[in-house]
Amino acid sequence: MKRMxxxxxxxxxxxxxxxxxxxxxxxxxxxxxxxxxxxxxxxSEAAKLDAIFVADHVGMWDTYExxxxxxxxxxxxxxxxLSALSAVTSHIGLLATASASYTEPYNLARMFASLDHLSHGxxxxxxxxxxxxxEAMNFGHDGNIDHANRYxxxxxxVDVVKALWDSIEDDAILLDRESGLFADPRRIHRINHAxxxxxxxxxxxxxxxxxxxxxxVQAGSSDDGKNLxxxxxxxxxxxxxxxxxxQKYRAxxxxxxxxxxxxxxxxxxxxxxxxxxxxxxxxxxxxxxxxQTLVPERIGVDxxxxxxxxxxxxxxxxxxxxxxxxxxxxxxxxxxxxRMKAFAAQGLSIRDVAHxxxxxxxxxxVTGTPADVADQLEEWFTAGAGDGFNLMFPLLPEDLxxxxxxxxxxxxxxxxxxxxxxGATLRDRLGLRRPPNRFDRA
Ligand SMILES: Cc1cc2nc3c(=O)[nH]c(=O)nc-3n(C[C@H](O)[C@H](O)[C@H](O)COP(=O)(O)O)c2cc1C
Numbered sequence: 179m180k181r182m183x184x185x186x187x188x189x190x191x192x193x194x195x196x197x198x199x200x201x202x203x204x205x206x207x208x209x210x211x212x213x214x215x216x217x218x219x220x221x222s223e224a225a226k227l228d229a230i231f232v233a234d235h236v237g238m239w240d241t242y243e244x245x246x247x248x249x250x251x252x253x254x255x256x257x258x259x260l261s262a263l264s265a266v267t268s269h270i271g272l273l274a275t276a277s278a279s280y281t282e283p284y285n286l287a288r289m290f291a292s293l294d295h296l297s298h299g300x301x302x303x304x305x306x307x308x309x310x311x312x313e314a315m316n317f318g319h320d321g322n323i324d325h326a327n328r329y330x331x332x333x334x335x336v337d338v339v340k341a342l343w344d345s346i347e348d349d350a351i352l353l354d355r356e357s358g359l360f361a362d363p364r365r366i367h368r369i370n371h372a373x374x375x376x377x378x379x380x381x382x383x384x385x386x387x388x389x390x391x392x393x394x395v396q397a398g399s400s401d402d403g404k405n406l407x408x409x410x411x412x413x414x415x416x417x418x419x420x421x422x423x424x425q426k427y428r429a430x431x432x433x434x435x436x437x438x439x440x441x442x443x444x445x446x447x448x449x450x451x452x453x454x455x456x457x458x459x460x461x462x463x464x465x466x467x468x469x470q471t472l473v474p475e476r477i478g479v480d481x482x483x484x485x486x487x488x489x490x491x492x493x494x495x496x497x498x499x500x501x502x503x504x505x506x507x508x509x510x511x512x513x514x515x516x517r518m519k520a521f522a523a524q525g526l527s528i529r530d531v532a533h534x535x536x537x538x539x540x541x542x543x544v545t546g547t548p549a550d551v552a553d554q555l556e557e558w559f560t561a562g563a564g565d566g567f568n569l570m571f572p573l574l575p576e577d578l579x580x581x582x583x584x585x586x587x588x589x590x591x592x593x594x595x596x597x598x599x600x601g602a603t604l605r606d607r608l609g610l611r612r613p614p615n616r617f618d619r620a
Contacts, residue, residue, distance in 0.1 A: 223268070301393070
């Protein structure tokens, strides 16, 4: 039977709720050291989750007044962190976010190839194009870079990275002491890429990764983002609000995949959810409400400003959202702006929208007892609204531990989640092909 893919998402090291760091049970300075993340990985691996997924930005969010004071949340760099975790875990997938806009493809290809070797085929790259002006300003720009170019360039970039991973064929390293041949020169290739945005000669100086290509992940639902995923990604993290939306989303992606010469099995879609598990529904609700009391009002308003791309702090907090920018000419996060337009159409006040963003961003909460949560996930999964879930825990480590020890066993009993790891690599376990090598003579 088909089973769910489950990935634990770490946005802030203290949880996905923006102000979870204030919770009395949240971790403190240990978020800058390995043992804390080692314990998150150990809990996830004991529950046989498929992967841990570390978010990242290459800048500190500080446009609005409250950001640095309450929320900025500096964190460890994900590839470095996951390299360390590769040594203290054995099966779980290690997905790191890295920007295609602000890293040279040669550097990035080396880092992920190395992580794949060190982890014996467990690495994945969450390709982001970076949409914050604060990031652009760390890399020679005065403001955000253009949305369409960002994605067009990212498409070329991922091509280059994949070509670099192929540039040393699997059997190219001989280490033959007898003949004196370290490698077979016929199986090592310059990629000689020169196109609109990038010029890279190659070959890469890291052997082909165990998975051929580390798993490629893309997150976010703008049209450009989805087209990039349809061409290149193995896993797509989506924001989907209902079973029906999930089914339509899948059907739309299948068409995009076909256009890109791929089949539906080539891409796994994981909707994000915000699991809140408790011994009763009342307790689950109290947990959500308690987190809400920790949020300074100003941070919510600034979060709304950031999602809208305009400063809303001058407008009455109990009034509607002001007129919002046009999607087509917007260079920030288009999927976020689309959500804001949907909230505006529902007539929500700035305060209401702020509450929703602080709580769960745009993903749905799945709340209740372990059986309640399992029921809802089962419904989504069996209806074809997702190949599994991206688990966005409001508070770490508590919510992760509860999910892993209470919900996962229930899903396993129902035959919906794996009870053992199978296969040699992350690709094998996710049901993804090992990509052929473009330089293969056959
Ligand atoms: C589950 C999820 C995780 C994401 N993680 C990151 C991240 O770690 N870093 C980042 O820069 N963007 C991240 N994004 C943002 C997307 O890459 C994308 O930029 C965003 O959804 C806006 O879409 P657009 O840029 O295509 O308009 C994430 C999006 C989602 C839905």
